[in-house]
Every structure is written in C-alpha cells, then in structure tokens.
Amino acid sequence: MKGDRLPSARALAEFRDIFCDAHTEFALDRCPEHELARVLDGQASAELRRLVSLTDRRKLGAFFTPHELADRLAEPLRGARGKIVVVDTSCGAGDLLLAAARALAPAIQRATATVHLYGVDIVPEFVEVAAWRLELQRRVLNLDLEVRTRCGEGRSAPEAASATHVLLNPPFASVQSADDCAWAGGTVNGAADFLDHTVARLAPASRLSALLPDVLRSGARYRQWRRVMGESLDIEETTILGQFDQWADVDVFLLGAVRRAQPSAGGAPESWVQEASGPTVGSRFHVSVGPVVHFRAPDSGPRRPYLTAKDFPTWGTIRTVARDRRFIGRLHRGPFVVIPRTSRPEEPARARGAIVADHRQVAVDNHLLVLSPLDGGIDECHRLLAVLRSEAANAWLNRAIRCRHLTVGAIASLPWIDAGGSRHAG
Numbered sequence: 001m002k003g004d005r006l007p008s009a010r011a012l013a014e015f016r017d018i019f020c021d022a023h024t025e026f027a028l029d030r031c032p033e034h035e036l037a038r039v040l041d042g043q044a045s046a047e048l049r050r051l052v053s054l055t056d057r058r059k060l061g062a063f064f065t066p067h068e069l070a071d072r073l074a075e076p077l078r079g080a081r082g083k084i085v086v087v088d089t090s091c092g093a094g095d096l097l098l099a100a101a102r103a104l105a106p107a108i109q110r111a112t113a114t115v116h117l118y119g120v121d122i123v124p125e126f127v128e129v130a131a132w133r134l135e136l137q138r139r140v141l142n143l144d145l146e147v148r149t150r151c152g153e154g155r156s157a158p159e160a161a162s163a164t165h166v167l168l169n170p171p172f173a174s175v176q177s178a179d180d181c182a183w184a185g186g187t188v189n190g191a192a193d194f195l196d197h198t199v200a201r202l203a204p205a206s207r208l209s210a211l212l213p214d215v216l217r218s219g220a221r222y223r224q225w226r227r228v229m230g231e232s233l234d235i236e237e238t239t240i241l242g243q244f245d246q247w248a249d250v251d252v253f254l255l256g257a258v259r260r261a262q263p264s265a266g267g268a269p270e271s272w273v274q275e276a277s278g279p280t281v282g283s284r285f286h287v288s289v290g291p292v293v294h295f296r297a298p299d300s301g302p303r304r305p306y307l308t309a310k311d312f313p314t315w316g317t318i319r320t321v322a323r324d325r326r327f328i329g330r331l332h333r334g335p336f337v338v339i340p341r342t343s344r345p346e347e348p349a350r351a352r353g354a355i356v357a358d359h360r361q362v363a364v365d366n367h368l369l370v371l372s373p374l375d376g377g378i379d380e381c382h383r384l385l386a387v388l389r390s391e392a393a394n395a396w397l398n399r400a401i402r403c404r405h406l407t408v409g410a411i412a413s414l415p416w417i418d419a420g421g422s423r424h425a426g
C-alpha cells in the first residue's frame, strides 16, 4: 500500500487490538450474547469511524457494509448447493463474508454444500479482524467451512478466478486509470477500476453481487464502462438503493450479474436502469422510511395517531388514522402518500399508494415509505397516485428493483411519468 494512503498506523493497530486482544482468552460459553452480536454486527464499522478520520477512510475507501445491506448482497447464496467458493477481494473486516456464512448456514448444516470463504484486503489490520470475526461466526453457528484471509492487492487477486460467487463493496476513492484502459482516461472512480480488474479474472458462470456508487449506473461518464462490463457480464439486476448509510453520503446500487462464457459485443446498455432525464418523484416529493420500529421504539412520550401497513387501503384515502401509540421522534402531518415497502415483482402494482389526509401529527411505521409533497398539497398526492398506477411506472420499477423491498432511492428516482391526464379527485 502506498504511504499516502495509509491512515495513522496507531489508529489501525488500536482497531485491530479491540478485536484481536479479546480473543486470546476468549471462551464462547462465557461471552454474553449481546457482546457476540455486537462483534459480529456494527462494532467494526463503529470503531473504524471512531478511530480513523473521515478523510482517511475516504482515501482508503474503507466503509464497512451494514448488516442488512450485506444480507441483500448475499441473497443469491441462499439455496446454493455443491461446492461454493465465496470471494471478497476487498474484504475489510469481513462483513460480506459474514453475511455469506449466515446465508449458507442451512446448506452447510444439511450438508448440501461445502463452503470456502476467501477474503483479501490491502490493510493487514482489517484482515486480522476479518479472520477473527469469521472464526467467531463459524463457532457461533457451529459451521464446518474453510476460511482463508490474506493481505494483498485485491484487483489482481487470483482468488477471484476460483470463485463461484464474488461479493464486493470495493473502494470508491478516485484512482488513475491504466494507460490501456478501454473505457476512460485520467482519474476515475476506484470502484469502476476495481470491478474491471475483478471481472477480467472471473470464471464463466460465476456470480457477482457488488455494491457500487450510483454514478457508475447513471453517469454519462461511465457509459463506456457499462458497455465494457456488459460484454463480459450478463446483467441480471441493477437495484437502486439510495444512501449507503447515515454516515457515508454516497448513493449506491446493487449490481447482480453472471460472468458470460463468451464476451457479447454491444454490452446490452439497456440492461442498466437509466437516470430519468426529466422530473422524478424525488424532485416533487420528499421520500423517507416511516420512523417507527414498533418493537424497538420505547413506549413513551405523547400518544400519537399511528399508521401501519395493516388494512392498507390501496389507492384510497385515509382521512383519520385509527390506531395510536406513544412515540417520540419524527412525525408527519397530512396530506402525504404512503407506500408499503414490501412489494413483489409479480404483483400487479409494485408501488401501491394511499393518501393520508389526516392533518394531525402522525407517527408512521417503518414498513411504509412516506412521500411528502414539496408543493401542491393533496392535488399533488393524487397526481402521484396516478403516476404510481401507470404501466410505465410499474415497468420501470420492475427493472430498477427486483428484490422484495422498495427503497427510498428507487422511488425517488422513478421518472414522473405523465399518466395522461392526472386525477385531481378530492
């Protein structure tokens, strides 16, 4: 690793010691469950944020994937059978490989899969922490699997060639493109460069799940990159996810693809969901996830009208929210539109909306997306329902998001399709 990319060596050593000192005298049966859960979940990311400045994390491209997002990337592993080799060539503290172990646990326990997890990272301290966390996960779930981690340059890692599945959240920091780069010159997003190198090594039929900066999916500057990637990859999914997490202000998308046996000329550019050139739902509505996590939010504070996804009146209007609960936190005053986050590709409408015309301050459950009009009140809400009901919106969402959860990013990016005479009925 080049010296100018190295965050303070002391900070990295401290990061490693937090995890690795603990395991010299570690006994699984004496470790409280909540402590185990912390080590295997958000602690690595939280400690990294505490010890290494944002500037240094950016230089290195070190942002560890949150649990829920890591599970999304690992979804294609569920139900996998036979010999499975999962590789992450920029593994950090191992969060994607931990998600792979969770996804594959039932198959390992039923002995329908033999599993190898290989991780590579350029920072030795991260590699040590990844190795320990994976060992811990192996013991907690009692899994018979092979884990190998090592320090090294991920772009040229030979492990990629042995992978049946590659899980990747590469560094996004800018890099200089190679002299013979087929898709750009000068400085480019490091994720584009990392993926290019990795894809070149993949064996035919190996499956890639990558978390990438949205600019690679939508930016004009990366059109050539998309074409080149599409020559080698059969693109199955480009799901818009929105902001990576609350600390990293970068929009990301999930790329799901399979390595082609033979390169395909042309690269199928239409398989990437494109940015709308005109207005979008996000340019007319503020889109957010309802803030109430019912079983976690304390039952304290004033009683508030409480809106949940139960008895959802698709395309209807809720004039008075009937339930209530105590809640301290973000509230929404009608009129606004809600959409259930759960949505299957086979359903007739991917985004089923309803208008909330209750003018009190309402607490909204987190199974619902909340869309508040920036301007125009209830008429604007009716126009939005007309957009959501249109065939064109459905087709766009089916391409943008194939999994079962609508995201803030996907709904905000939905083109504002004029549904041929908006409905303004009160």
Ligand SMILES: C[S@@+](CC[C@H](N)C(=O)[O-])C[C@H]1O[C@@H](n2cnc3c(N)ncnc32)[C@H](O)[C@@H]1O
Binding pocket: 060, 061, 062, 063, 064, 065, 088, 089, 090, 091, 092, 093, 094, 095, 096, 120, 121, 122, 123, 126, 152, 153, 154, 155, 168, 169, 170, 171, 172
């Ligand atoms: C965005 S983080 C993701 C880490 C992990 N895969 C995850 O999802 O939590 C990117 C990682 O790439 C590592 N990295 C940066 N440049 C690298 C390189 N040239 N080769 C291998 N790893 C690299 C960083 O140290 C960092 O851990």
